[in-house]
């Protein structure tokens with residue numbers, strides 16, 4: 001775990017606080033950003049496509065945002081956008097950003113990619129070619145961030161993804177950043193939690209992967225490596241496809257191998273259905289997931305089947321730290337009376353907020369409004385005190401942060417542990 005040093009920003013193992021289940025839920029079912037033809041992360045030259053106009057004219061800096069506002073993954077997109085809007089309100093209420101002595105207001109131009117990676121490409125092209133954006137806030141799902149990120153890199157437009165954890169995202173090139181950890185880290189956190197005697201004490205794991213999502217397959221590969229390194233054995237592996245809804249055949253095969261835990265590194269719609277079918281088939285062992293489970297829809301769709309399951313996540317919204325609770329308050333003030341919105345923010349809203357704030361702060365430190373200068377400024381982000389933890393952008397343009405493990409208990413999310421270094425056994 002060399003590239004991602006862990007900062008301990010949580011309350012430590014066993015300091016448990018309850019996370020209330022969110023009562024009001026979005027009307028749309030959610031799954032992943034479809035990984036139709038996510039291109040690989042081949043590094044391209046910085047801004048090799050050139051950008052239409054590099055300096056900002058007027059007194060507004062336009063920032064692009066592309067997200068899954070509709071489609072399978074809309075819950076992630078809506079929460080991300082909610083967090084971004086709070087950040088924009090705050091910065092503009094404080095007078096905007098000052099660059100080279102001049103004040104600018106921030107304006108967001110949002111494009112809906114409908115949870116599809118091929119649309120993410122077009123959305124980003126529109127933001128760059130038509131809206132002439134100065135920087136872009138990237139997608140939640142890795143497959144979409146990879147698709148859109150390739151366009152940003154080619155066009156020399158800096159992009160920050162709030163939450164895409166697949167390794168390939170920032171490998172695209174020097175204009176692409178993220179303010180979250182990588183799957184190599186969160187999968188190792190899961191592996192440590194699975195095997196540790198104070199965690200699940202499981203030596204035999206099975207894995208059930210969505211073969212159509214780079215997030216899911218990348219997570220699987222990293223978990224396999226870490227679990228073996230920590231002394232565990234993978235006893236069975238199965239895959240499913242994005243459109244599948246009946247998982248019984250694969251689950252029956254996994255059950256036959258007698259695993260003590262089953263890793264399901266998908267998004268929460270798949271995970272909740274898988275949990276239900278697993279319980280129907282008499283599989284009682286815990287299911288383990290990653291941040292893709294982090295939405296109240298998991299509880300609504302999974303019901304009692306997800307009780308006793310665990311997942312790695314970026315933070316807990318019930319963390320009593322003032323910075324977290326101030327954000328929760330701001331969310332409730334803005335969206336609390338909107339019947340279409342969740343009553344409480346998800347992790348995703350906090351990540352969207354942090355990504356936007358990091359970008360605005362970097363713009364404020366930039367020599368000019370030129371995209372190259374803003375890129376350099378983002379790269380220099382150090383010890384930014386975010387809602388989701390202290391954020392420093394490292395040389396690979398990723399953030400060094402620690403993860404938490406969340407338990408599902410009595411139909412609610414429950415903080416379980418902070419794992420700053422998965423290579424070390426958990427202490428009590």
Ligand code: PHE
Pocket residue numbers: 076140141142143163164165166215291292293294347348
């Ligand atoms: N990490 C997921 C991905 O890369 C996206 C995600 C992040 C989903 C945080 C939920 C919460 O695809």
